[in-house]
Amino acid sequence: MRDYELVLVISPEVAEEEVPTSVERINQLIANGGGSITHTDYWGKRRLAYPIKRFLEGSYVLAQLKLEPESTEELEAHLQISEEVLRHLLVRLSDEE
Numbered sequence: 001m002r003d004y005e006l007v008l009v010i011s012p013e014v015a016e017e018e019v020p021t022s023v024e025r026i027n028q029l030i031a032n033g034g035g036s037i038t039h040t041d042y043w044g045k046r047r048l049a050y051p052i053k054r055f056l057e058g059s060y061v062l063a064q065l066k067l068e069p070e071s072t073e074e075l076e077a078h079l080q081i082s083e084e085v086l087r088h089l090l091v092r093l094s095d096e097e
Contacts, residue, residue, distance in 0.1 A: 001035070001066045003093040008079075009048070009058040009086040016045065019059045022084045026063075029078050035067030052086045064093075 008026070010019055019042065027037050043060035052058070067075070072090060079088045 002069055002095075003038075004065050004067055004072070005091050005093060006063045006065060007089045007091075008061040008063070009052070009088070010061060011053075011084050011086050012045065012055055012057050012059070014059065014084050016059065019061065023061055023063070026079070026085075029075055030065055030067060030071075033067060033071030033074055035065055035071060037063055037065045039064040055086060058086050 006026075008023070010022055014022055023040060023042075027040075030037060041062040043062065045057055045059045047057050048055065069092075076088070076090060079085050079090075
């Protein structure tokens with residue numbers, strides 16, 4: 001298992017009170033891939049630096065997770081086809097030795 005950070009920009013069409021539900025669905029994807037979320041931080045709705053799919057704002061979520069490297073491709077494929085997620089960034093955290 002490796003440590004990762006996942007930043008999500010959730011569509012403004014998803015109501016603020018529904019964002020945790022969207023994140024929970026992503027948590028289920030991670031759990032199904034054998035991983036686990038260690039920490040989730042909701043940043044709230046913020047203005048985007050540039051329009052994405054004609055939206056000017058989105059809800060930001062930062063999640064720290066543990067996941068097998070083989071499961072990252074499947075997770076990213078699901079995030080790319082999700083209509084709720086405007087953008088995502090999955091970054092492997094460095095191994096402290």
